[in-house]
Amino acid sequence: MGVAMAIAAQLPFEQTDPLRTAPRLRELQSRGTVHRVRTAVGDEAWLVTGHTQVQRLLDDNRLGRSHPAPETAARTGESALFGDPLGNFATEAADHARMRSLLQPHFSPKHLRALHPRVETLTARLLDELTKQGPPGDLHSAVAVPLPILVICELLGVPYEDREQFRAWTADAANIRDRACSERGLAELFGYGQKLVKCKRAEPGDDVISRLCATEGVSDDEAAGLSIALLFAGHETTVVQIGLGALLLLPHPEQWQALVDATASAHPWPASNCRRCSPSW
Numbered sequence: 001m002g003v004a005m006a007i008a009a010q011l012p013f014e015q016t017d018p019l020r021t022a023p024r025l026r027e028l029q030s031r032g033t034v035h036r037v038r039t040a041v042g043d044e045a046w047l048v049t050g051h052t053q054v055q056r057l058l059d060d061n062r063l064g065r066s067h068p069a070p071e072t073a074a075r076t077g078e079s080a081l082f083g084d085p086l087g088n089f090a091t092e093a094a095d096h097a098r099m100r101s102l103l104q105p106h107f108s109p110k111h112l113r114a115l116h117p118r119v120e121t122l123t124a125r126l127l128d129e130l131t132k133q134g135p136p137g138d139l140h141s142a143v144a145v146p147l148p149i150l151v152i153c154e155l156l157g158v159p160y161e162d163r164e165q166f167r168a169w170t171a172d173a174a175n176i177r178d179r180a181c182s183e184r185g186l187a188e189l190f191g192y193g194q195k196l197v198k199c200k201r202a203e204p205g206d207d208v209i210s211r212l213c214a215t216e217g218v219s220d221d222e223a224a225g226l227s228i229a230l231l232f233a234g235h236e237t238t239v240v241q242i243g244l245g246a247l248l249l250l251p252h253p254e255q256w257q258a259l260v261d262a263t264a265s266a267h268p269w270p271a272s273n274c275r276r277c278s279p280s281w
């Protein structure tokens with residue numbers, strides 16, 4: 001775009017309420033759909049605030065995570081993972097298609113449906129423990145944190161005892177202020193992925209990492225990278241979402257009830273597996 005635009009805002013925006021759009025962002029939204037902003041590390045960038053425009057951009061194959069000249073690209077922060085472009089511009093489309101084709105078989109609707117009863121059982125156990133402890137209950141530490149970690153550990157075949165370690169590395173890798181810390185976390189995670197792959201090659205289990213290792217043409221490093229990507233993408237996201245979901249539903253009991261009703265009517269597994277009917281595991 002050849003037209004120079006004034007800098008409309010400095011990132012990050014102050015977030016006064018986790019359930020509401022930041023006030024400064026709302027204000028920009030009311031003024032237009034595309035803005036010139038300065039990122040937290042001082043680079044100029046575009047911020048798109050219009051829903052239709054965002055949707056069109058996400059649908060557009062010309063947009064991706066890589067950049068033809070990464071050293072010149074605007075950066076959003078210091079994280080080695082989220083701060084700057086990722087991947088190879090020349091091969092991104094093919095690399096992404098390969099990642100999807102390798103992961104898709106393990107995350108089909110059939111596979112995920114088969115996981116439902118187990119997730120229900122784990123949830124029931126955690127809720128029972130929370131109830132036993134009496135008020136005040138801490139949903140975050142009692143359910144939101146352990147549940148996604150238990151599920152992703154079982155799915156991938158990662159030892160649950162390693163959770164403190166890989167969570168610390170995940171947090172380091174995601175650090176948006178300290179580049180060296182972020183790179184260290186990422187390197188530790190990758191080393192951990194390589195260790196897991198070595199174990200699974202020696203002693204395969206009934207889990208996604210073992211199955212990735214057994215897939216023809218998948219090298220140790222590719223299996224390690226995919227395993228770590230899943231471990232990373234598969235737990236912190238869900239931890240946050242459980243907390244936000246609870247916060248959103250608490251002041252709206254009618255929406256909570258509608259969700260309970262919809263879930264009950266869509267129950268895809270036998271009632272004997274439901275946590276209300278079968279609390280033991």
Ligand code: HEM
Nearest residue numbers: 065096100103152229230233234235236237238239241242
């Ligand atoms: C509520 C929880 C979750 C949220 C909010 C979430 C959010 C997202 C978002 C926004 C992306 C797109 C990122 C981008 O394109 O830059 C993404 C991609 C991805 N997520 Fe999640 N995610 C969640 C749970 C999970 C879980 C449980 C797993 C795995 C077990 C997972 C695996 C992935 C993978 C593999 C990708 C890359 C997909 C692709 O590029 O084709 N996510 N997720």
